[in-house]
Amino acid sequence: MTTLQDTRDLDTPELGDQALAAARALLGMPIRIEQWNNEATRDTIRHYSWGIGDDNPLYSDPDYAAGTRWGSIIAPPTFFFAVFDAVVAPGLEDIQWYYSGIDAEFFQPMKRNDEIKASAEYVEAKKLEGRRVRNMVLQTGEVLYHNQKGELCTRVRSHTFRVARSGASDGLRYEPREKHVYTEAELDAIMTAQLEEFRRGAATLWWDDVQEGEDLPGTVRGPINQMDMTTYYAGAVGTTGYKSTKLKWRYTAWARNDPDKLPNNYDKCYYGAKVLPSIGHQDAKVAQSDLGMPGPYDNGPQRCGMLATVVTNWIGDEGEMLRYSARIKLPVIFGDTHRFAGRVTGKRIEEGAALVDLELWGENQLGQVTITGSATVKLKQR
Known part of the structure; x- marks a missing residue:
């Protein structure tokens, strides 16, 4: 079988036998990070929250937040995506990146006006086989987010699939799927579900009242479109790959000619790629013909954030999310x-804490489960 190194001059490189070794050879490399947001300001928190459809006043209204246990605006737990998207997946030039999921621990919330510093380590690479792709590499990074006092706010293990594009013999190939068409009645129901979304807010959820097996109220998001994606990008992912006009060309030139100037030192393969990996979120032709996806697709961290809102809505202002895991299953x-x-x-x-464990998932309009997850929350006890 040909190797990645053998086929770099071809339009679509294979993920060959040497790919795992190439990925593992970079383990332990020093990681530089370019953050999208350096401070958890009133506006950066709001922009991120609105990008996942979360208009909780705890995250956006100073007067409301002042009356909560926190005393001021705090960020939703997954705000770390807006600081740095946690993707640490170096090497494997022109092999596509797909977000796989996260395992996160939360030690304290990021609060309004906190300065956040992210640090990262590339910790694991392993070979996987999937139902649609026989050869994948899963890369894992561990990212720590500290505030200006040096206190650890969040620890995240972030997982990224590396998959050959559709032109390779072992590339990803979903059948194209047309954009779903809804009736007016269906759209009215979707709108009503979002306008009437449950949010506990200032009411207390007592641990004593929670019953094993009970269902959470849940949320609805969509139909997703390009405007949704643009709004999310503005709040969260202006780091890797999301550059416009002059900056786009500057980063491309650095990747080709002077990669040491790249803020993220592992981004040479990203900005130097023949097909910019992120363009599949916007361009139907690239998504289907080059990447093998069924159509232009959402952002994995965005979906992780949307799923987490099920939890934060349910626990209310006084509850705390301690742990959260999510896995992307389908586009x-x-x-x-x-x-x-x-x-x-x-x-x-x-250890004296009243904890509740949760199972989480998301289904599209076809009844397909596209994301699964779990969470542990801390509640007040009578």
């Missing part, structure tokens, strides 16, 4: 609508 393309849901799987007292 979500423009026109898809999501129903995110959750269920209580257990409750316990651990």
